[in-house]
Amino acid sequence: MRKSKKVVALLSSGLDSTVNVFEAIKHHHEVVLALTFNYGQRAAVKEIEHSAKIAKHLGIPHKVMDVTWFKDFNKSSLIVEDQAVPTGKDVEIDNLQKSGETAKSVWVPNRNGIFINIAAAYAEALGADAVIPGFNAEEAATFPDNSREFLEQATKSLWYSTANHVTVGCYTAHLNKPDIVRLGQGLKVPWELIWPCYFSGEKWCGECESCQRAKRAFASASINVGHLFKG
Template identity: 30%
Template sequence: MKDSVIIVSGGMDSITLLYERKDDIALGISFDYGSNHNANEIPLAEMHCKRLGIRHITIPLGFMQKYFKSSLLDGADAIPEGHYDGKNMMSTVVPFRNGIMLSIAAGIAESNGLKNVLIANHGGDHSIYPDCRNEFIAAMNSAVTNGTYVGICIVAPYTDITKADIARRGKKLGIDYSETWSCYKGGERQCGKCGTCIERKEALAEAGIEDTTEYVG
């Protein structure tokens, strides 16, 4: 029986988890919070869910763009270029984004009689994004389990592995990663220069996957 919802962005990580756990997933949830790349990601999330016969919904979170401070919400020109190791990439943090999304997903799960919320945060995110770390996932899982009648659980199987590890799993599943989006700048093509684009290139190369993504540079 399908017992899970998944937070699915349309990026490499969540699409890999979607295919890995497709037999368990009853509902895919995307969140439109006004980021530069939501318009690129969400249609891909919807497409993959439809391909797998999984219901998909998009939840609007427009208040985040209005009230939260992040270069991810300020237009393509605000996105810094360079590797994630650079301190400038910290500007892309959207405060408590995963906490908000997990809380909503938990409420939707309980409303639909489901037991698990899947999220595809991974080890490479830890140094920059506090709401991707082990401590955060464990604390949120405890809160969600204790705050729901059925004891909803957060399932985050990629927390301690790298993006390259995720890509290797996707390779075994036959995922075409050109049908995913990473670039924080949005636009018609992925820029190839921002932190997520660089991380994407490196992960695909390390996993031995030909990168057929169309980049600007």
């Protein structure tokens, strides 16, 4: 990401997006807007609640975008109630083939592409020259819209569709989850503010793929967040 003074952040309150917002501020960028999307996902209530808390903690503007029309073209288990989200033993985060299968269940068509384009429009309108999503190398193996290649191509596209040539940059796209946790620890991220879970329960379920990756990452970094998980 080129050096910029104003950025728009995609903030879901998950591990990756939260660390990216903290890192942007560390680099003295002005986060002119943090965007949280309600696309009808099961965790929408908690993602919105926790994103608002993170934005308040950092003193940055926050907006929730209602894009629940995603349901019109979606069969993702994150959205469709009669589809089961893979949990527990159905998830094998170290098995690439199995992860590819579970990824198909939670895949949301063009989600990050749509989010980035909406954020880029706000960036141009607000005089910002970069959009910062939260991606990671670990999930890029099964979710191509988490990859550095996707970031590069998105930037190329926005060169034509934004008058000020908005770029897309991510501080964690080359990192696995444990390294992102370590980065966040150094940034003093209050872990109780994040919401990495696919569900909107009282605590992180600990069973969905996102929770399992988070659980392993925190354990690898020797950070005890057991009280944040259910059970």
